[in-house]
Amino acid sequence: HWSLTQFHGSTDVNPTSTVERAFAVVILLMSLVAFSSFLSSITHMMMQISSLRQEQTIRMRTLLGYLDDHQISMELSVRVKKFVEGASAHSRQNEQKVELLRMLPKHMLMDLHDEARSPLLVEHHFFWQYSTQNPRATRQVCHEALHQSSFSSEDTIFGIGDACERMIFVEWG
Numbered sequence: 001h002w003s004l005t006q007f008h009g010s011t012d013v014n015p016t017s018t019v020e021r022a023f024a025v026v027i028l029l030m031s032l033v034a035f036s037s038f039l040s041s042i043t044h045m046m047m048q049i050s051s052l053r054q055e056q057t058i059r060m061r062t063l064l065g066y067l068d069d070h071q072i073s074m075e076l077s078v079r080v081k082k083f084v085e086g087a088s089a090h091s092r093q094n095e096q097k098v099e100l101l102r103m104l105p106k107h108m109l110m111d112l113h114d115e116a117r118s119p120l121l122v123e124h125h126f127f128w129q130y131s132t133q134n135p136r137a138t139r140q141v142c143h144e145a146l147h148q149s150s151f152s153s154e155d156t157i158f159g160i161g162d163a164c165e166r167m168i169f170v171e172w173g
Contacts (some may be wrong), residue, residue: 060084083152110143117142120169 015021032116067077104112118138122128131138146169149159157168 056084079152079154082149082154086152110139113143113146114139117146120171124169 008014015024063080066072071105072080118131122131123140127138127141158164
């Protein structure tokens with residue numbers, strides 16, 4: 001009883017027997033361990049957040065140093081900074097950033113690419129027909145021909161008179 005009353009600060013109840021004192025000590029020790037674990041987990045999460053912010057700050061300083069060292073114009077520097085900030089805030093996880101995917105065997109990576117990329121591909125009527133008639137070839141297209149790219153709203157993807165080099169599917173934006 002006494003150990004439970006200590007949580008809200010009441011001291012009206014005191015342990016009277018040896019069993020009650022032992023119970024009180026056990027409860028206090030368990031409470032100490034539970035609170036310490038809780039505090040430790042919060043501290044660990046805060047350290048992880050701090051580490052992520054520090055990595056992002058280092059990457060941004062490196063970029064700013066590069067722009068400064070190479071005397072990049074202010075206009076282009078602002079465009080680059082806006083793109084980097086926007087891409088990091090809005091982008092989905094890019095495959096190149098997931099290092100563990102490089103360890104996958106080719107057939108498993110092809111299956112992964114097929115499942116990740118084919119929903120976007122089959123939105124185009126031609127590729128929908130193609131995938132229904134030849135799913136293995138669609139799997140190959142998803143693996144070898146589709147790649148993820150990010151662009152900012154100010155980027156010029158193609159201009160009048162440019163030769164066609166690729167087909168672009170807009171996933172979002």
